[in-house]
Amino acid sequence: MSNIPDAIAQLPLKTFEEGDHVIEEGGPPGQLLFLESGAVEVSKAGLRLAKVREKGAVFGEMSVLLNMPHTATVSAVSAATFRVAENPEDFMASNPEVAMYIARTLAGRLDGLNKYLVDVKAQFSDFDDHVSMVDGVLGSLMNRQRRDIERRPQPGP
Amino acid sequence: MKILLVSDIHYSLKQFDWLVQVAPNFDLLVIAGDLLDVAGHADLDTQIVVVSQYLERLRGATRVLACSGNHDGDMKNDAGEYVADWLQDVREENLSVDGDTVDVGNLRATVCPWWDGPVTRENLSAMLDEARGEGSGRWLWIHHAPPDGSPVSWTGKQFAGDAHLLELLERLKPFCVFSGHIHHSPFHDGGSWVSRIDDTWTFNPGCEMGAPPAHIVIDFDAMEATWRSSMGEEKIDLAAPGDATPRPT
Numbered sequence: 001m002s003n004i005p006d007a008i009a010q011l012p013l014k015t016f017e018e019g020d021h022v023i024e025e026g027g028p029p030g031q032l033l034f035l036e037s038g039a040v041e042v043s044k045a046g047l048r049l050a051k052v053r054e055k056g057a058v059f060g061e062m063s064v065l066l067n068m069p070h071t072a073t074v075s076a077v078s079a080a081t082f083r084v085a086e087n088p089e090d091f092m093a094s095n096p097e098v099a100m101y102i103a104r105t106l107a108g109r110l111d112g113l114n115k116y117l118v119d120v121k122a123q124f125s126d127f128d129d130h131v132s133m134v135d136g137v138l139g140s141l142m143n144r145q146r147r148d149i150e151r152r153p154q155p156g157p
Numbered sequence: 158m159k160i161l162l163v164s165d166i167h168y169s170l171k172q173f174d175w176l177v178q179v180a181p182n183f184d185l186l187v188i189a190g191d192l193l194d195v196a197g198h199a200d201l202d203t204q205i206v207v208v209s210q211y212l213e214r215l216r217g218a219t220r221v222l223a224c225s226g227n228h229d230g231d232m233k234n235d236a237g238e239y240v241a242d243w244l245q246d247v248r249e250e251n252l253s254v255d256g257d258t259v260d261v262g263n264l265r266a267t268v269c270p271w272w273d274g275p276v277t278r279e280n281l282s283a284m285l286d287e288a289r290g291e292g293s294g295r296w297l298w299i300h301h302a303p304p305d306g307s308p309v310s311w312t313g314k315q316f317a318g319d320a321h322l323l324e325l326l327e328r329l330k331p332f333c334v335f336s337g338h339i340h341h342s343p344f345h346d347g348g349s350w351v352s353r354i355d356d357t358w359t360f361n362p363g364c365e366m367g368a369p370p371a372h373i374v375i376d377f378d379a380m381e382a383t384w385r386s387s388m389g390e391e392k393i394d395l396a397a398p399g400d401a402t403p404r405p406t
Contacts, residue, residue: 050206051246112203119199123170 004056007095008034011083016076022059023074029063032088038080044072051077061102064088114138158262158377164189164301164337165364167228168197168204173211175368180218183374185261189337189362190226190271190301201231205243216252225255225271226301226338238274258288264377265290267331269300278321285329295332295377303336304354309361310339311348326357333358333375340364343371343384350384351393351403358395362386 013036016022022033022040039053049072059082063070085091092099121134161183166172180186193204215221223244230239244254253259255270267288272278289296302319303310304326310318317339326334334357343350343363350373352359363371363386371386380396384403391403
């Protein structure tokens with residue numbers, strides 16, 4: 001990953017051995033971790049989602065930003081070292097270039113997801129079902145301010 | 158031993174879906190490069206995620222051999238030549254990729270990476286010299302670019318194959334080479350999906366839009382190969398190497 005902010009290199013290093021869980025799915029938000037060296041695997045419900053070895057790859061950011069439990073498990077597939085921010089919100093507030101770095105990472109993911117779905121819609125354009133609506137739904141989701149609508153308690157049976 | 162050969166899927170989701178459906182009917186599935194599409198709408202990083210998951214499904218259905226093509230590079234080596242590093246990550250039981258040589262029945266199959274410059278080309282030569290080893294079976298190469306000067310590399314105007322591959326064929330004499338790359342060779346006058354160079358059979362199924370993809374079924378028990386595409390079906394008798402002219406069925 002290019003253009004890694006200098007502030008990240010000032011964070012303390014933490015080393016994990018092969019097989020160690022760096023982040024546990026369902027665990028509470030806490031640290032923000034940046035991969036320094038080695039490789040990790042991201043999995044959800046035991047299913048492998050991705051293998052990551054790019055220096056500067058960030059983990060724990062969704063959990064920190066949305067204050068929700070971790071959505072996936074990150075485990076070391078080789079000895080791996082991370083730069084670790086123990087107080088992520090303070091770290092981002094005092095280093096806005098880090099907040100921008102994470103924002104760009106998230107925007108890149110959103111852009112990749114968007115292009116994937118638009119391509120699915122194009123490749124299955126002869127389907128007259130929900131797939132044909134994908135680009136319209138995406139357009140709405142991508143260009144609106146997200147509302148956090150409270151879920152009312154489920155009524156009884 | 159019944160083999161399904163496709164190439165140049167170029168991130169066609171419908172073609173991958175079709176492969177998942179039919180793969181259990183074959184002993185071996187060969188994807189001869191260009192699994193990705195550098196001109197596709199989805200970015201290459203996303204395409205790699207999707208194609209890796211297809212390969213995972215396919216290896217659950219049959220044994221799979223997949224080589225890289227010129228669309229599949231995701232990294233440059235120290236010499237600045239593209240390599241398909243992501244394919245190395247998907248190597249698993251039943252899924253062989255660039256650099257692998259495996260014995261399947263009485264076949265020895267070598268999966269050749271796309272060569273993008275002098276360094277990767279020399280690596281390929283060295284890899285094939287080593288893979289030759291002591292295998293006693295028929296030697297099969299999976300190599301994205303077809304040999305130059307052959308009907309399987311005919312664009313309709315010129316031959317656009319790989320001259321280096323020709324040298325390798327002359328020196329190492331494999332039984333057959335599975336290629337792709339030149340999309341329309343089988344569809345042009347003067348081109349073909351099958352040809353012969355000395356004692357080596359060469360195949361290129363060609364590339365069409367939509368599903369099913371143009372494909373070749375090679376049956377080494379019946380010693381025949383069948384090409385299927387929008388043009389219909391053609392067969393060739395592999396036991397009669399003197400006549401490499403396919404016939405419509």
